[in-house]
Amino acid sequence: MSIDFNGRVAIVTGAGNGLGRSHALELAKRGAKVVINDLGGARDGSGGSSAAAKAVVAEIIAAGGEAIAHGANVANFDEVQAMVAQTMETWGRVDILINNAGILRDKSFAKMDLADFRLVMDVHVMGSVNCTKAVWDIMREQNYGRIVMTTSSSGMYGNFGQTNYGAAKMAVIGFMNTLVLEGQKNDIRINCLAPTAATRMTEDIMPPEICAMLQPEAVTAGALTLCHEDAPNRMILCAGAGGYASTRLFETDGVFIPEQEQSPEAVLAQWEGICDIGNQAELASGLKQSEKFLTKAMAYVQANK
Incomplete structure (x- = not known):
């Protein structure tokens, strides 16, 4: 089957670089109107610039697509609401939300400042919550919505020096699990993407030859699978370097003790x-x-x- 997004409006957070940029470009190529959200901060969340988001918008428009940029900090609900309001004023609907924005502040737990733990949780967890909350009633009224959370193997399996990131990435799976139950009567489908890709988040921890194998486009193929009209629901799709797999939570039958x-x-x-x-x-x-x-x-x- 051929997947297209003609007539659909998508918001992609953290879309100025890396995975978000790749997701946005492919959505636009396949017909979606796209909001390029990016605060424009550094990898650790500091600073800010609209240049990256505007460059992606320019690239989409040059290719014949439609896009707007917005610099909302996803951890700030007021800014997120303003972004969604602008989207509605421009195109009148929101069909797709890809919660991709994130930061890293890696340290072993013994050396980690709690402020760094809190900030990573705010961006990854509350950022996903804020954006989802801002579009939720719109999607309910439309009786249509597709939301992708970005999780990570660091959350599902652990990774040294990433207690903050791992906790945040596991939290969005729990967020998805309940949203699925609450959204299904309005055809709002929620899935999680667990990417492995070479981006500015990972470029200094992987050798160049490995980075060359981990192109964002491979992950984007998975992301778009999770947000098209016939998307699955409550899926955790892992993608990277051309590999695709699913992660599922199972519980043993267990025993009874009187x-x-x-x-x-x-x-x-x-x-x-x-x-x-x-x-x-x-x-x-x-x-x-x-x-x-x-x-x-x-x-x-x-x-x-």
């Missing part, structure tokens, strides 16, 4: 059964875990009447 036997010793004694992956399952919501445990408890009561 009330009179519940103790740390009993839990340890049942450890093999607790960790047995034979009947593991993907749970549709947090309520499903409660249902599973209560079903086990009621089955025990019934069997021991």
Whole structure:
């Protein structure tokens, strides 16, 4: 099937460089009208300039597309609301939001200042929350929306020196999981993208020959898969260097321990059964875990009447 975005309006945050720029250019190439959001700060979030965003807009317009630039700091809800208001004034709708903006302030946890932890959380987590909140009612009224969160292997699996970044990137997965449940009746689909790419965020920690293999365009192919009309819902798609994979959260079937036997010793004694992956399952919501445990408890009561 051919994927196009004709008639769609997309907001891409952090679109002045790297992955965001790549996402925006390809959306525009395929027919979307695109808001190029970029504060224009350095990799650690300091400073600001509109030059990068304006350059991407110029590139899109030169290729025959439509785009506007906006320098909203995604961590500031008032600025985000102003960006969305300008989008609505210009094009009258918002169909796609790609929450891509981010910063790095890497240090081991022992050496990390809490201000650096908080700032990374503000940009990645509250930035995603602010932008999503600003478009949520618009998408509900349209009965259409596609939102992509940017997660990371650092959050899902850990990475030394990135407690702040890892915590933030895992948080957006939790954000997605509940938004999916709340948005599905209005055809708002939310997915997560876990990229591996050579950008200014990673260029000084990878050798040039590796960077050459990690082109942003490979990740963009995944990003657009997550936000087109027939996109999946609640997907964590990992992409990089031409590789694509999915990450999923599974829970083992577990065991039941009667009330009179519940103790740390009993839990340890049942450890093999607790960790047995034979009947593991993907749970549709947090309520499903409660249902599973209560079903086990009621089955025990019934069997021991």
